């Protein structure tokens with residue numbers, strides 16, 4: 036991993052990846068993520084870090100042969116637990132949170148690496164879970180997720196949990212978090228805005244690095260729209276689902292919008308010149324072979340090209 040310069044405002048390495056830097060930025064955790072240590076007696080790794088202002092961050096990673104793989108983050112904010120990590124680290128997460136006061140769990144979206152700890156926490160503590168209405172059927176029956184081999188290996192399949200549809204705010208121990216729909220990465224994605232701190236707990240709505248590959252079900256125009264809206268919030272801090280902390284993120288969000296729109300124009304121009312999507316992918320986003328191989332084609336440059344060739348608009 037290559038930590039970004041301190042001036043970048045990113046406290047955790049991100050966007051560094053043998054896979055070309057998009058959603059698999061957490062695969063940069065191949066090799067031990069800095070600061071993550073194996074808890075005594077546990078099979079998986081978890082790091083608990085106190086951020087400023089009383090927010091707790093949990094970084095979770097599956098451990099194989101003594102090395103942490105893909106890291107995911109959860110945050111405890113004034114009694115609200117934002118995401119619960121992967122099934123493989125559910126036990127460790129529950130242990131780490133044992134003495135913490137939690138009143139509600141919120142899942143930013145129903146991807147398997149964000150709600151894997153729900154079941155255990157709910158069983159042990161009877162905690163309520165809130166998520167976007169579209170996420171509820173998946174949380175109730177995670178078999179609805181078609182998991183590729185790499186997902187089963189890295190994260191495991193979560194056990195079911197009972198959740199209710201999230202409203203416009205979520206009460207905390209000292210106020211409220213405001214719920215922002217942030218579709219694109221998934222249709223059921225929400226982020227939580229803490230107005231008192233100026234912090235946004237954004238799950239996977241922000242992913243570091245430049246998109247060079249895309250998962251086949253992502254809505255790239257939704258992502259762009261979300262980046263644009265978030266860039267206008269003038270946030271103090273983004274707390275991401277990878278564990279990357281991005282201070283004063285507006286400029287970086289706006290840069291992602293420009294990058295993707297520019298790439299969209301290039302893709303369409305090459306298409307007008309008669310290049311097919313595969314040839315465009317090879318020209319503009321070379322080097323996705325390892326990513327395609329690891330994910331069984333779930334992520335690819337071709338997906339990104341195809342998405343950029345579609346018209347902006349609401350997802351189906």
Ligand SMILES: [Zn+2]
Nearest residue numbers: 144146220239
């Ligand atoms: Zn996700």
